[in-house]
Ligand SMILES: Nc1ncnc2c1ncn2[C@@H]1O[C@H](COP(=O)(O)OP(=O)(O)OP(=O)(O)O)[C@@H](O)[C@H]1O
């Protein structure tokens with residue numbers, strides 16, 4: 001770990017607030033003051049402060065999931081979506097958030113939320129030595145709000161939370177001194193959109209809210225026919241953007257957990273810092 005002599009490693013305007021204690025030890029304090037809703041504040045530090053192009057609509061991408069552990073594809077999803085947005089839409093991406101699901105989401109094999117939030121921060125380069133003032137080397141932020149709740153937060157509620165936080169002061173400067181409302185969209189893999197057509201998984205009202213008001217950027221995923229997966233969602237098709245993986249990556253957190261359990265290498269599949277964290281905390285071994 002490199003020497004740190006200021007209270008906040010990347011405290012400059014474009015950076016996330018990472019405390020020295022967080023960096024010196026990756027261990028999340030179990031009864032942490034840092035992991036309580038009472039001390040929560042919405043992480044705005046990695047958002048663009050102003051639109052580059054005042055004719056565009058500002059867009060924030062929100063990826064909901066377990067991230068147990070976060071893989072390179074989870075961070076790469078944002079880059080793929082941003083390329084798609086630039087080429088195919090009238091939006092301008094001004095930020096992206098990973099929102100790890102809370103512990104009430106009882107999926108087998110998941111690490112506790114406090115660890116998943118820490119691993120997402122490491123995956124998003126919160127302690128990167130390249131985190132220079134004013135640079136935007138990583139624009140992906142981690143919002144622990146969803147993970148901090150003991151009750152399950154449906155995705156529609158999570159997206160409402162982002163909408164509220166991002167637009168409570170009118171949105172973003174459009175570059176001409178006026179505030180403009182930020183549009184929020186869900187960012188997800190094709191397996192998630194497939195579940196939206198499976199009866200009983202999502203409430204009809206929530207689907208209407210998510211697909212009708214926010215929309216979704218879907219990353220193509222191996223073995224899933226996206227076109228088929230969205231047939232039943234046809235009435236929202238103008239809000240469903242399919243992003244093809246031009247360089248495909250079939251990684252999944254399940255595969256990573258299995259490799260770790262077998263004591264096999266996961267290097268170059270997930271961030272080295274996440275690997276260190278997994279080893280330090282003995283995650284996914286049993
Ligand atoms: N290889 C991939 N291709 C496309 N989308 C992906 C890929 N890996 C993850 N995603 C997407 O990332 C989001 C969050 O992922 P999640 O935490 O569920 O990862 P996962 O690898 O699918 O996890 P698990 O193996 O535990 O089910 C989901 O929308 C998921 O579809």
Ligand SMILES: O=C(O)c1ccc[n+]([C@@H]2O[C@H](COP(=O)([O-])O)[C@@H](O)[C@H]2O)c1
Pocket residue numbers: 064065066067100101105107153154155156192195201202203206
């Ligand atoms: O809100 C819902 O009804 C809903 C239904 C199914 C899945 N989700 C969300 O989708 C994500 C699925 O993550 P995962 O790891 O199970 O693929 C997770 O963030 C869930 O909260 C949400």
